[in-house]
Amino acid sequence: MEGLNELAFVLGGVNHWITVFLIMAGLYIIVSRSNMIKKLVGLSIFQTSVYLLYVSPGKIIGGTAPIISTDFAVYSNPLPHVLILTAIVVGVATLALGLALVVRINEAYGSIEEDEVYGDGDWN
Template sequence: MAVIESIIQHYNHWIMIFLMVSGLYIVVNRGNMVKKLVGLSLFQTSVYLIYITPGKILGGTPPILDDAFTVYSNPLPHVLILTAIVVGVATLALGLALVVRINEAYGSIEEDELFANGEDGT
């Protein structure tokens, strides 16, 4: 019983792990370069949760100093993840830009087709 309880209590971790693994799976398994980027974003998102979910305290309020509130949620993770999201967006943008250029140069964004012609540099 205690095991199930602990599993349920840590449900946020399960979501994280699910997102992380499915993201990685897409990156590894999909040949389409855009889909790979989607997977990458999913993977990054799971990490945002690692920061944000422990920062939230049940019943806590935003950290506004007031006598009425005594329990605050930690604001720092949110700030950090805001930065991480910006980084993630930049990565995605750059990745998509590269895919556009690859499409222009090769006429395809499927890895199978690209590497089939010995384009891996050898």
């Protein structure tokens, strides 16, 4: 029974495990990559974790969309889905702005490697 409980813990929280994985993967990419575009990719992955975090608890297996009808008693909560739509828009906007900045940085510095951009200038 012990083993079963642990299995249930692992499987039951599978959405959270994936969320955690995405967070860590995203952060790792941001920290470890010097290429500015790859950093943005990492940032996107990091943000994606949020979508999963919100949407997955809102879904009830066997639940339907929230339609007022006597035929259905179990609904999924629609609110997280709506929230995440907004979050996705925010994520897209951030990515777009980030990429635009990288284009401009490339024009100005001739490089998108962080070492070269931050490393050359006198920052004082």
